[in-house]
Amino acid sequence: MGLSEEPALQAFQNIGYEYKPGSALGPNSDDPERDSLSDVVLRGRLERKLREFNPSLPDEAIEDAISQLLGYNSTRLLKNNRNFHENLTNGIQVEYEENGEPKGDFADVIDFDNPENNDFLVSNQVTIQFGDNPERRPDIVVFINGLPIGVLEMKNPTDPNATIGKAYKQVTDRYVNDIPDLFHYNELIAVMDMSNARMGCLSAGWEWFSPWRYIDQEEDATDEYAPSEVLIRGAFHPDRVLDLIQNFILFSDDGGELNKKLAAYHQFYAVNNAIESSKETVPNPDDNRIGVVWHTQGSGKSLSMVFYANKVRQTKEARNPTLVFLTDRNDLDEQLFKEFKKHGLPAEWADDDNRMELRNRLDRESGGIVFATVQKFQTTDDEAVYPEVNDRQNMIVVADEAHRTQYKELAANVRRALPNASYLGFTATPIEKEDRSTTNTFGGYISQYTIDQSQKDGSTVPIYYESRLAKLQINDPEIGKHFEELMRSKSDDLRQEMTKRWTSLRRVIENSDERTRQIAEDIVNHFNDREIEGKGLVVAISREAAVNYKEAIEEIPEAPEVEVVISGAEDFIDDPEDNEDLKRRFKDDEDPLKLAVVCDKWLTGFDVPCLHTMYIDKPMKNHNLLQAIGRVNRVYKDKPGGLIVDYMGIAENLKQALDKYTTEIQETAMLDLEEAVEVMRQKHEKVASFFDHVEYNDWPELDKLEKQRRVHKAQNDVLVTEEREEKFKEAMKELNKAFSLVSPHPASNDIRQDLVFFRGVLDSIKSMENPGGDDDVEELDSAMKEIVADGVGIEDLVELSGFDTWEEEKPILGDKFMADVEEVEFENLQVKMLEQLIRNEISTRKKGNLAKYESFEEELEETIEEYNNDFLSTQEVIEELKGYAEEIQETDDRQHKLDLSDEELAFYDAISANTDTEIEEEVLKNIARELKQSLKDSTEVDWTNREKIRAEIKTEVKGILRSNGLSLYEHEELVDPIVSQAEAFYGGAAA
Numbered sequence: 001m002g003l004s005e006e007p008a009l010q011a012f013q014n015i016g017y018e019y020k021p022g023s024a025l026g027p028n029s030d031d032p033e034r035d036s037l038s039d040v041v042l043r044g045r046l047e048r049k050l051r052e053f054n055p056s057l058p059d060e061a062i063e064d065a066i067s068q069l070l071g072y073n074s075t076r077l078l079k080n081n082r083n084f085h086e087n088l089t090n091g092i093q094v095e096y097e098e099n100g101e102p103k104g105d106f107a108d109v110i111d112f113d114n115p116e117n118n119d120f121l122v123s124n125q126v127t128i129q130f131g132d133n134p135e136r137r138p139d140i141v142v143f144i145n146g147l148p149i150g151v152l153e154m155k156n157p158t159d160p161n162a163t164i165g166k167a168y169k170q171v172t173d174r175y176v177n178d179i180p181d182l183f184h185y186n187e188l189i190a191v192m193d194m195s196n197a198r199m200g201c202l203s204a205g206w207e208w209f210s211p212w213r214y215i216d217q218e219e220d221a222t223d224e225y226a227p228s229e230v231l232i233r234g235a236f237h238p239d240r241v242l243d244l245i246q247n248f249i250l251f252s253d254d255g256g257e258l259n260k261k262l263a264a265y266h267q268f269y270a271v272n273n274a275i276e277s278s279k280e281t282v283p284n285p286d287d288n289r290i291g292v293v294w295h296t297q298g299s300g301k302s303l304s305m306v307f308y309a310n311k312v313r314q315t316k317e318a319r320n321p322t323l324v325f326l327t328d329r330n331d332l333d334e335q336l337f338k339e340f341k342k343h344g345l346p347a348e349w350a351d352d353d354n355r356m357e358l359r360n361r362l363d364r365e366s367g368g369i370v371f372a373t374v375q376k377f378q379t380t381d382d383e384a385v386y387p388e389v390n391d392r393q394n395m396i397v398v399a400d401e402a403h404r405t406q407y408k409e410l411a412a413n414v415r416r417a418l419p420n421a422s423y424l425g426f427t428a429t430p431i432e433k434e435d436r437s438t439t440n441t442f443g444g445y446i447s448q449y450t451i452d453q454s455q456k457d458g459s460t461v462p463i464y465y466e467s468r469l470a471k472l473q474i475n476d477p478e479i480g481k482h483f484e485e486l487m488r489s490k491s492d493d494l495r496q497e498m499t500k501r502w503t504s505l506r507r508v509i510e511n512s513d514e515r516t517r518q519i520a521e522d523i524v525n526h527f528n529d530r531e532i533e534g535k536g537l538v539v540a541i542s543r544e545a546a547v548n549y550k551e552a553i554e555e556i557p558e559a560p561e562v563e564v565v566i567s568g569a570e571d572f573i574d575d576p577e578d579n580e581d582l583k584r585r586f587k588d589d590e591d592p593l594k595l596a597v598v599c600d601k602w603l604t605g606f607d608v609p610c611l612h613t614m615y616i617d618k619p620m621k622n623h624n625l626l627q628a629i630g631r632v633n634r635v636y637k638d639k640p641g642g643l644i645v646d647y648m649g650i651a652e653n654l655k656q657a658l659d660k661y662t663t664e665i666q667e668t669a670m671l672d673l674e675e676a677v678e679v680m681r682q683k684h685e686k687v688a689s690f691f692d693h694v695e696y697n698d699w700p701e702l703d704k705l706e707k708q709r710r711v712h713k714a715q716n717d718v719l720v721t722e723e724r725e726e727k728f729k730e731a732m733k734e735l736n737k738a739f740s741l742v743s744p745h746p747a748s749n750d751i752r753q754d755l756v757f758f759r760g761v762l763d764s765i766k767s768m769e770n771p772g773g774d775d776d777v778e779e780l781d782s783a784m785k786e787i788v789a790d791g792v793g794i795e796d797l798v799e800l801s802g803f804d805t806w807e808e809e810k811p812i813l814g815d816k817f818m819a820d821v822e823e824v825e826f827e828n829l830q831v832k833m834l835e836q837l838i839r840n841e842i843s844t845r846k847k848g849n850l851a852k853y854e855s856f857e858e859e860l861e862e863t864i865e866e867y868n869n870d871f872l873s874t875q876e877v878i879e880e881l882k883g884y885a886e887e888i889q890e891t892d893d894r895q896h897k898l899d900l901s902d903e904e905l906a907f908y909d910a911i912s913a914n915t916d917t918e919i920e921e922e923v924l925k926n927i928a929r930e931l932k933q934s935l936k937d938s939t940e941v942d943w944t945n946r947e948k949i950r951a952e953i954k955t956e957v958k959g960i961l962r963s964n965g966l967s968l969y970e971h972e973e974l975v976d977p978i979v980s981q982a983e984a985f986y987g988g989a990a991a
Contacts, residue, residue: 005139008228008229009124009140011228011232012142015237015238018119018120018121019121021125022124022126022137023125037129038128038130040179040184041069041146041147042143043070043146044146045119045121046066046145047066047146050107053111057094057105057107058096061094062107068092069109072184081186084185085187085251088109088110088149088245089246091107091109092106093105093106094106109147110242112242115239118144118242119144120238121144121146122140124139128179128182129179130178130181133178133179134178136175136178138151138152139154140152147185148182148185148186149185149188151182151183152190152192153168153189153190155167155191155193156193164192164196164197168189171189171191187244187245188236189201189202189209192228192231195227196227197211197212197226197227197230198231199211199212201260201261203258207636208635210459212227212230212234213457214265214269215234218270218273221234243272244262247314248267248271249261249263251343251344254342263307266299266447266449266454267300267303270446271308273293274291274308277290277424277446278290278317278424282393283317283393285393288423289423290396290422290443291424291425291444291445292426292427292444293445293447294428294445294448295426295454296428296449296450296454296460297460297626298428298454298635299454300459301426305398305400306340309340309369309398320394321367322396323398324372324397324418325337325372325400326397326414328374331601331606332605333373334349340369345369347371349371350376359387362395362418366392374414378410378413386413386417390417393420395420397422398426399423401428423441425443429627458635460635462633463629463630463643464641464675464741466645468526468645468646509542510541516549520553520555521556523536523538523645524553524556526615528560530612530613533589534636534639535593535608535612537597537602537608537614538597538615539598539599539628540598541599541618542599543566546564546566546598547564547566547597549597550562550563559595561593562594562596563582563586563595564597565582565597565598566598566599567599567601579601587609603624603627603628604627604628609639611632611634611642612632612641612643613645614643617647619650629644640741641676676741676742680741680751681751686734687732687735688758691714694710694717696757697754710757711757711764712764714757714761718761718765728765732758732762735758900929904925904929905928906981908927908928910978911924911977911978913977915974927964930960931957931982934960950983953982954979957975961974
């Protein structure tokens with residue numbers, strides 16, 4: 001059992017789950033629940049619950065339901081998964097005969113209303129195999145009513161190479177490929193160690209796996225629980241896991257591509273807060289304010305609205321409500337409508353210019369989801385006031401970007417049209433301090449998810465700011481005189497009109513060809529020099545200015561493909577490309593369209609995760625400005641942050657916008673790029689300090705062989721100690737991230753050459769540790785590896801031949817290997833190779849013989865520690881490591897000589913290593929054999945109650961020692977080591 005498995009299993013049991021180890025589920029157990037290793041559903045449990053939940057259905061209907069649950073046969077895994085999810089949440093449509101007549105009904109698989117009625121089981125190390133595929137053993141599988149709805153993969157937190165990112169790849173690559181049937185039923189995937197935990201779902205990329213911060217309610221988790229336990233208690237609690245399955249998993253079919261989405265923790269708790277408030281508010285005529293959900297931009301606000309609508313429609317207190325979603329812009333209205341349709345909700349769009357069309361949609365008895373802009377609540381020419389349209393109390397108005405600027409006179413019309421409606425606000429920017437009308441309309445906050453929270457969770461990335469202000473200047477000092485000459489014979493009214501028009505910033509910029517050309521060149525150079533793959537957005541002051549930018553950029557030879565996205569594009573461009581096609585292309589990071597020039601479109605509600613840079617040449621303020629810059633904060637692959645490049649001088653407007661909010665928002669909403677430059681320089685100095693004795697400044701001018709030698713020498717300097725190696729890797733990770741944020745700032749050029757060298761050293765070290773690619777060492781059938789530094793030529797290739805697993809009883813170190821090690825030029829590399837080899841071997845063997853290999857491990861740790869502290873020379877530590885290797889190799893010969901089995905030898909060593917009493921060899925061997933036979937027979941029990949089992953084993957051990965002539969004084973010190981060895985063999989304990 002892994003270091004993280006046991007506390008996780010205990011946490012599951014603490015919240016009400018039954019526990020059975022995978023071996024107890026069958027098929028070779030005493031009470032098997034699986035007939036074969038290919039069975040992933042516990043059919044007996046499933047059938048019992050189907051009969052319990054559907055007492056009126058005959059046997060043939062129950063068998064039909066089981067057959068459907070076991071018969072997902074599409075070649076598309078996600079399609080099978082969607083079919084299962086629909087069966088789970090909606091019930092299974094079954095057919096049977098009654099009195100000779102065909103009849104149809106639905107069979108419930110889960111009792112969502114009464115979670116305690118369901119069967120919750122957690123198991124670990126469940127062996128699964130399909131056909132000729134290798135056996136796989138997920139660390140933890142969660143079953144509900146016999147269906148494997150959850151998979152958790154644990155990693156040892158003490159192993160720096162065993163990251164939860166690798167756990168994610170193990171599940172989504174290896175398990176999905178080798179045991180795909182398990183994932184027909186999967187709803188939740190979690191990866192964790194003792195310090196980190198993240199959860200996601202099938203088809204979600206690693207960037208969408210997120211932590212789980214709360215348990216019963218927002219902000220309730222404390223330091224009492226590790227992140228893994230918070231996730232288990234929060235997400236897998238019987239009440240909440242059923243809620244997640246029923247209401248917070250969505251499938252979408254976007255352009256023929258099927259996707260699955262799971263709510264993040266902040267969405268789950270926010271929506272449930274809104275639901276609870278809705279239950280109290282909707283029937284209450286005295287207070288119709290549900291509240292405000294403020295979740296920062298990029299954190300999935302639109303999807304939260306979908307989750308809310310999906311759940312509130314099923315809430316009996318809401319009495320089949322009609323939901324009215326209001327925005328203040330057509331593009332936002334359209335986008336939100338499409339988001340709902342994409343996820344299968346029955347959305348209606350009041351997109352007709354006829355104002356009566358909206359009223360007709362709202363005039364209904366119950367139900368429905370209607371989308372409209374607030375501008376559609378206008379009176380007709382013959383109306384003095386807006387009429388009442390529907391006076392039902394179960395009308396819910398949901399406002400997107402719920403701020404007072406959106407709701408003034410038109411808001412009053414909404415109130416008149418729906419006098420008894422309740423109001424819920426969603427916003428991605430915080431309510432201004434002085435804004436009382438928003439709270440008067442919607443109520444106070446019912447959930448907050450701030451910028452720093454989202455960045456900490458990895459659900460958004462930081463935004464950086466860089467000023468490249470393009471100042472305007474008067475080139476012609478006689479411009480005023482020319483204007484007077486032109487206006488000499490014109491009227492005063494015309495003079496004022498022309499003065500107002502041509503002194504506006506918009507007109508000056510639109511007609512400043514030189515400025516447009518210079519900025520276009522700067523944008524192209526800046527974008528091409530970015531170290532991040534993705535897209536850039538240029539924000540122009542007007543539609544005409546946007547077209548000017550597009551044309552200026554296209555004239556630059558090295559410019560990427562660019563398009564302009566404006567309303568009424570046909571007024572400026574012949575045969576403009578369709579807006580939906582442009583959206584699709586711009587969202588696709590593989591599409592050659594890299595730059596888009598906009599004026600108003602795409603600045604709110606348009607999500608392009610791969611968008612990393614926004615070039616602003618337009619004055620913006622307040623919410624419009626904050627919403628616009630939020631376009632670049634979306635998470636995407638390894639994108640470290642978004643960048644705002646300012647050509648207009650919006651810094652003061654940014655400050656004024658942020659001044660309206662809390663200090664917390666001011667400090668986290670925007671970071672000056674100079675801060676990132678300073679951080680990059682610090683990170684560069686930190687990495688460079690590893691190579692004080694390596695001359696690398698001239699490395700680009702060296703020949704190939706000398707370059708290899710420099711890299712190899714630098715690698716040797718890093719590998720002085722394991723701690724130094726880990727610090728170097730972490731420093732490189734930080735430097736790479738800082739560099740990608742800063743480039744192409746001139747400061748990045750100062751370190752670019754060094755960074756290439758540093759990366760070469762890092763790659764060479766990684767090639768030693770993982771020569772076979774992404775395969776987990778523990779999963780390999782053979783432990784043969786190739787260890788080679790990137791800078792070593794092919795003639796120096798080192799193969800670790802003769803290093804097979806202990807079970808195959810082959811020598812771990814051959815003469816050829818030792819000779820190859822000695823040929824490696826640098827001693828630190830020899831240490832690294834030998835240390836890694838012996839650590840792996842001890843880890844493999846330790847479970848089989850605690851006394852023998854714990855002592856080896858302790859000696860190895862002491863040796864390495866002495867080496868790290870310079871108490872031993874490099875050559876001395878190499879000789880000691882060789883000695884350990886030889887000692888390990890001699891173990892097999894010793895076992896053969898004593899004529900003992902693996903277990904008998906382990907008990908033999910447990911006694912001899914822990915007593916000062918001289919015991920004859922034959923007596924020792926006899927005790928070892930008796931211990932093996934007796935303890936093996938007595939330990940085929942449930943080890944979950946370890947204290948009780950250990951007590952029973954102690955009694956057994958004492959009896960065997962006494963019967964072989966050992967006195968109480970002689971055997972007292974031997975009992976605990978023998979029991980620990982027995983537990984390692986038979987109880988699945990971590991050695």
